[in-house]
Amino acid sequence: MTTELILVDDDKILLIVLEKMIRTVRKDLQISSFISGKQALDYLSENPGSKESxxxxxxxxxxxxxxxxxxDKLETAKEACPKIILMTSSxxxxxSERAKKHPAVTGFFEKPITFENVHQIFQMLD
Structure with a gap:
């Protein structure tokens, strides 16, 4: 079961909205938000236990x-890889085809993310 959700998007407003939506559905979840991939990778490197939970x-x-x-950078580290869900406005x-074929990807959603999507995400993660 997921105990932490790491949000990565370079749109700060979207991160705030997503966090509020997620908190509405799962108040007990720890949420960490990052505006760059590098920040998220640094966090995972500094907190190796996060990769498992x-x-x-x-x-x-x-x-x-x-x-x-x-x-690719996560997989190169050769440690436990968290479940990954992709989102895009493209x-x-x-x-979406690449996501279906990639073993590290659990799900794929087009933006905007809705409450229904948030529920679907948690069904995939639990």
Whole structure:
């Protein structure tokens, strides 16, 4: 069971909205938010226990790296890899097809994220 959700998106307002939506559904969950992939990777490196109990909800297109690069860096560390759910505002089917085939990816959602999506995310993670 996920005890921590790591949110990664370079849109600060979206992070605030997502956190409020998630708190409405799961008050007991620890939420850590980051505006860059590097910040999230640094956090995971400094908190290795998070890799086993956390799940990550990450935007595919960040300013500093994309979600695929983020996943590659996690896998290169060769430690426990958290469950990863991707989100995007892109309408391209390339990312959704790639997400379906990637073993580290648990789910894929198009923005905007709705309350229904939040419930679906937790069904995937629990």
């Amino acid at each position: 956390a799940s990550i909800l990450i935007d595919i297109n960040l300013r500093d790296m994309n979600a695929w690069e983020f996943i 309408v391209s089917s390339v990312n």
